[in-house]
Amino acid sequence: MRQRKTWISLLILVILGLHALPVISYQAVAQTRWPFLAWAMYARSFPPGPIQVAQRRVLGTTASGSELEITPVLAGLTKPAFRNTYLVPMARHDSAAAQSLLKRLNGESDSIVTIRLEELTLTLTDSGVVRRDHPVLTYHVARSEALTQ
Amino acid sequence: MRRWIDQWNAYWFPVTSTQNLAGARILAVAGQLFWFFPSLDHQINLAAKNSHFVDPQPIIRAVASIVPRDALFTPAGLTAVYWVTAAAGVLALIGLFTRTSLFVLALGTWFLVGHAYSYADVHHTQALFAIFLMTLPFSPAGASYSIDALLRRRRAGGSSGASTEPPRSDTAMWPLKLAHVLLALAYFSTGITKLLSGGVAWVNGYTLQNHIFNDAINRDIPLGIWLAQQHTLCILLAVGTILFEMLFFVSLFLPRIAPYFFIGGILFHIGLYLTSGHPFFEHIIMNLMLLLFLDPQRSLGWINRLEQLVPGLPARKDAPQPS
Numbered sequence: 001m002r003q004r005k006t007w008i009s010l011l012i013l014v015i016l017g018l019h020a021l022p023v024i025s026y027q028a029v030a031q032t033r034w035p036f037l038a039w040a041m042y043a044r045s046f047p048p049g050p051i052q053v054a055q056r057r058v059l060g061t062t063a064s065g066s067e068l069e070i071t072p073v074l075a076g077l078t079k080p081a082f083r084n085t086y087l088v089p090m091a092r093h094d095s096a097a098a099q100s101l102l103k104r105l106n107g108e109s110d111s112i113v114t115i116r117l118e119e120l121t122l123t124l125t126d127s128g129v130v131r132r133d134h135p136v137l138t139y140h141v142a143r144s145e146a147l148t149q
Numbered sequence: 150m151r152r153w154i155d156q157w158n159a160y161w162f163p164v165t166s167t168q169n170l171a172g173a174r175i176l177a178v179a180g181q182l183f184w185f186f187p188s189l190d191h192q193i194n195l196a197a198k199n200s201h202f203v204d205p206q207p208i209i210r211a212v213a214s215i216v217p218r219d220a221l222f223t224p225a226g227l228t229a230v231y232w233v234t235a236a237a238g239v240l241a242l243i244g245l246f247t248r249t250s251l252f253v254l255a256l257g258t259w260f261l262v263g264h265a266y267s268y269a270d271v272h273h274t275q276a277l278f279a280i281f282l283m284t285l286p287f288s289p290a291g292a293s294y295s296i297d298a299l300l301r302r303r304r305a306g307g308s309s310g311a312s313t314e315p316p317r318s319d320t321a322m323w324p325l326k327l328a329h330v331l332l333a334l335a336y337f338s339t340g341i342t343k344l345l346s347g348g349v350a351w352v353n354g355y356t357l358q359n360h361i362f363n364d365a366i367n368r369d370i371p372l373g374i375w376l377a378q379q380h381t382l383c384i385l386l387a388v389g390t391i392l393f394e395m396l397f398f399v400s401l402f403l404p405r406i407a408p409y410f411f412i413g414g415i416l417f418h419i420g421l422y423l424t425s426g427h428p429f430f431e432h433i434i435m436n437l438m439l440l441l442f443l444d445p446q447r448s449l450g451w452i453n454r455l456e457q458l459v460p461g462l463p464a465r466k467d468a469p470q471p472s
Contacts, residue, residue: 005162008287008320012161012327015280019334034206034266035259035276039338045347046359051377053363076198081270104198124362124377 029084051124056087060105060112070115075104090117090137098139106141113141161326162319167292169442170321174290175242176441177282178254180434182238185275187261189231195268196222204271206263222264230257241285244295252286259283277331278431284324292316325443328435329407332414333398340394352391354384361425368426376424393417404444411440
């Protein structure tokens, strides 16, 4: 009986101790110690100023001319991973991210030759939510890749 | 040293009925099975559309070092793991081969959640609950309210007048107490990070307006969009959030007020879900579990009071005596 309690006590100490690991070796959002995580959530503060949020979506055109929305599910990622890996860089005119997304998607037979990023900003004002559309950004599949299709 | 060990044992290993832990087992396993079981489609989609793990979690690194990725992380392999885990969950719920089924359920859950979080996206919702699930196989979680207990009583000769008193154990509370400590640790860590990183500006109202607006727009939550426009209310909610997160640990030292923190925790997570879409369902279950089962005397008292409301029911032998 005493031995069992000793083992359980060690287990409790290990579980509690393992929670120090992600704090000591802080990995920001790319944590690889699940289920022992750093619990820094929504810690950022915002000063008084415009309260804005960006909404983005990606549309693709295939070689045969059909259109489809490129969703996180289609890309095989979760929403946050899709946003951080592709949407945000593409919104910053990062064509490498666009090429990487095209490469990821073009395992299918009807390959995507063009992707368009649509972005809008929603701002909170005293009179409600104001919408502002941004110019559409278009990315074409890289020539070397296009030639291999 | 002796005194510390005695205090440690008194905290973690009080002799109690095993009914509370069994109640917690049923609530936790039912929640896992019917409310927040990992999605098989999501698992298969991730495995099929990614040729490699991006940030593999420890359990996935361990499994992948033994079993090749293209052998287990396939639609067939993941489907098998999914159904074995679900079957173990059903057995754990009814309490048949309880320790083994709880272990398989916990391990399967760790595997499936760890796999989903191995592709550049990690969330906090399941972490503490998964740890709690993994503690249950190492406790007498099946000693009451289980088919195992029923079979044990029969084998011991229940019909020949064996004791009908619920079994008692000194290892029936530590999983619940650990869940309580882990919740306190997580809440405090979240609260202190807000103050250290965001500073006092975290309660200026604009911060919460920004966070809520962002989540509510992206998740299409009208209540959140409305709340994001209420500056004064956001100041109050920000102060309330910091106070709740920073002070939850007080419930460890003042058990009499602990139920108010657990009720606060349930409302806190329901509020987060309704206004921002944060699906901390596991934390709702953990707070509810602690509210109902952490203090055996309190829950027995509630049951006793309920029974007194129903005329004609005999008084329970284990009803708490007035102090």
